[in-house]
Amino acid sequence: MALITCEYFSDELNMMRSMRILLPQEVNVKNGVNGENARHGNLPVLYLLNGLSDDDSAWIRRTSIERYAMKWNIAVVMPNGERGWYTDAVHGYKYYSHIAHEVPRIARSFFPLSNKREDNFIAGLSMGGYGAIKIALLNPKKFSVAASLSGALNIKKRYDGIEDKLYVEELKNIYGDLERIDGTDNDLLSLVQKCDPAVSPKILQCCGTEDFLYSMNQEFLASAKKSGFEVDYWEGSGGHFWEYWDAEIQNVLRKLPIIHN
Numbered sequence: 081m082a083l084i085t086c087e088y089f090s091d092e093l094n095m096m097r098s099m100r101i102l103l104p105q106e107v108n109v110k111n112g113v114n115g116e117n118a119r120h121g122n123l124p125v126l127y128l129l130n131g132l133s134d135d136d137s138a139w140i141r142r143t144s145i146e147r148y149a150m151k152w153n154i155a156v157v158m159p160n161g162e163r164g165w166y167t168d169a170v171h172g173y174k175y176y177s178h179i180a181h182e183v184p185r186i187a188r189s190f191f192p193l194s195n196k197r198e199d200n201f202i203a204g205l206s207m208g209g210y211g212a213i214k215i216a217l218l219n220p221k222k223f224s225v226a227a228s229l230s231g232a233l234n235i236k237k238r239y240d241g242i243e244d245k246l247y248v249e250e251l252k253n254i255y256g257d258l259e260r261i262d263g264t265d266n267d268l269l270s271l272v273q274k275c276d277p278a279v280s281p282k283i284l285q286c287c288g289t290e291d292f293l294y295s296m297n298q299e300f301l302a303s304a305k306k307s308g309f310e311v312d313y314w315e316g317s318g319g320h321f322w323e324y325w326d327a328e329i330q331n332v333l334r335k336l337p338i339i340h341n
Contacts, residue, residue: 083102123199127157127159154338165210167266176215199224206293209232223281227286229325229328231293269303277308282312284332285312
């Protein structure tokens with residue numbers, strides 16, 4: 081694989097940003113990674129989103145995503161979502177518009193990535209799981225699959241019990257009045273109820289049974305099923321840790337339809 085750090089200017093954020101990109105590359109099998117069947121032309125692509133305390137380097141540093149992407153011959157784009165909750169903030173930056181619209185457009189302008197819906201997937205962990213589901217549901221013509229790994233899928237509940245005043249103020253700057261989240265596009269339990277499963281992206285969802293976000297995942301799953309979604313859900317022993325996500329991102333890749341084409 082080729083690992084590229086791309087620094088670019090964002091019109092949405094009005095500042096320089098960075099993203100990491102993995103691109104399939106033909107390599108000598110003696111190097112220990114089989115790249116002899118690397119794709120050419122417009123590549124299927126997974127947009128892989130970071131969690132709250134991470135950046136665009138996290139998936140590269142803490143998992144073997146490069147080896148997994150090589151195995152499945154898929155490009156991976158990892159933008160920096162910072163602590164923006166993939167939301168256009170009431171007081172702050174437009175991280176939804178940047179990641180949902182600007183990043184794919186910019187990435188395709190630089191790299192040979194497919195713009196076909198069936199070749200575009202989005203996934204993330206924790207805050208990134210929230211972002212992946214939200215972005216995909218709001219852009220059903222752009223993404224065919226959305227995957228959440230231990231996602232913070234009930235944003236209003238995420239406020240409950242938080243004693244860190246600075247963190248609460250940070251969230252208020254993003255979402256505004258916490259009591260008015262219900263029923264908005266930032267409330268995934270409500271958003272999934274508004275969407276038509278027949279035209280929406282396929283949802284993949286997993287969470288460790290020891291994860292502190294486990295109950296949120298059960299709530300989202302119930303809401304999605306109530307709306308008619310057939311969510312591909314699985315769970316197992318695990319907490320909110322990279323060991324779990326390193327294992328489960330492999331399962332996500334196995335379930336992407338492009339793998340079987």
